[in-house]
Amino acid sequence: MRKLIIAANWKMNVGPKETTDFINSFTALLGRKCEHTDIVLAPPFVSLPAASEKLSEHPLVALAAQNVSQHDSGAYTGEISVLMLKELFTHYVIIGHSERRSLYGETDEIINAKLLKARQANIKPIFCIGETLEERESGRLESVLRTQIEGGLKDLTAKDMTDTVIAYEPVWAIGTGVVATAEQAQETHAFVRSVVKDLYGEDIANKVRIQYGGSVKPGNAAELMGQPDIDGALVGGAALDPQSFYDIISNSAPE
Numbered sequence: 391m392r393k394l395i396i397a398a399n400w401k402m403n404v405g406p407k408e409t410t411d412f413i414n415s416f417t418a419l420l421g422r423k424c425e426h427t428d429i430v431l432a433p434p435f436v437s438l439p440a441a442s443e444k445l446s447e448h449p450l451v452a453l454a455a456q457n458v459s460q461h462d463s464g465a466y467t468g469e470i471s472v473l474m475l476k477e478l479f480t481h482y483v484i485i486g487h488s489e490r491r492s493l494y495g496e497t498d499e500i501i502n503a504k505l506l507k508a509r510q511a512n513i514k515p516i517f518c519i520g521e522t523l524e525e526r527e528s529g530r531l532e533s534v535l536r537t538q539i540e541g542g543l544k545d546l547t548a549k550d551m552t553d554t555v556i557a558y559e560p561v562w563a564i565g566t567g568v569v570a571t572a573e574q575a576q577e578t579h580a581f582v583r584s585v586v587k588d589l590y591g592e593d594i595a596n597k598v599r600i601q602y603g604g605s606v607k608p609g610n611a612a613e614l615m616g617q618p619d620i621d622g623a624l625v626g627g628a629a630l631d632p633q634s635f636y637d638i639i640s641n642s643a644p645e
Contacts, residue, residue, distance in 0.1 A: 392599050394615060395555055395622035396639050397430035397454060397516060398629030399484060399603075406440040409433050413444040413451075416632035420450055424636075426643050427622070430454045430482050430516075435470055442478040454482035454516065457490060460503035472511035483508050484624075486518040486542060488561045498541030505542060509550045516555045516624065517542055518603070519582070523562035532581055539585045548594050551586070556600045557624040558582055563604030564626065572613045575602050579619035608637035615642035 404412060413431070420429075432454035433441050445451050459469035475483065485508065486501040501517075508515045519538040521531050535558075546554065558578055563569050570578070579600050587595035602614055603624035614620055623642070629635040 392621045395428040409437040409440045417448045419636040452481040458483045482514045484516045501542045514553045518557045520559040559603030569605040576617035611638045611641040
């Protein structure tokens with residue numbers, strides 16, 4: 391059985407002091423009911439040191455970065471390398487988020503280079519894929535996702551895949567308050583798993599964890615996480631409040 395993984399993507403929110411306050415409040419809520427889930431926090435780069443220091447006291451919560459460069463070092467102003475993330479004991483990194491694709495022009499080729507760099511550094515990628523509303527309504531959902539998966543995962547080995555999380559996030563549901571129905575999400579997750587099976591075989595496909603991202607809240611977490619091919623959530627706005635994020639995790643616990 392795949393273990394749930396629920397990650398908080400704070401985007402460009404929560405500075406260092408707020409990060410310390412959040413972790414103090416959030417970890418005070420954690421109990422045995424959360425042991426069924428891998429919990430991940432992804433603060434902005436400037437808050438990673440504060441989070442790393444606080445999370446060293448809390449082994450139940452892992453640290454993630456929201457992005458990483460495909461380069462190790464050099465004249466890349468504003469970029470952060472995997473080697474820098476390793477120094478802060480960063481275990482995960484979000485790669486290919488729809489906002490990186492749409493706002494910053496990241497292509498499947500760039501995303502693939504970042505995925506390979508993360509795996510070389512033994513950092514676990516949270517690899518994001520997803521379609522726009524126009525792509526879904528025009529019947530291109532499967533072709534868009536297959537292209538993103540095949541392009542993003544190019545040259546990743548089967549071993550790499552066992553430490554890679556896929557996050558399916560319909561672009562039309564991110565931050566909009568609109569959420570895919572549990573049936574829609576399950577159907578798409580099953581398709582994503584079928585593509586992984588085509589690429590890596592059934593054994594790897596059955597091991598890879600696929601998160602859902604897109605307006606996940608405490609009220610819809612249980613139904614979404616109860617679907618057979620949904621293995622967690624990548625949470626945005628609802629993860630900015632410690633109680634709300636805890637409630638998502640708690641509500642996702644198997645009965």
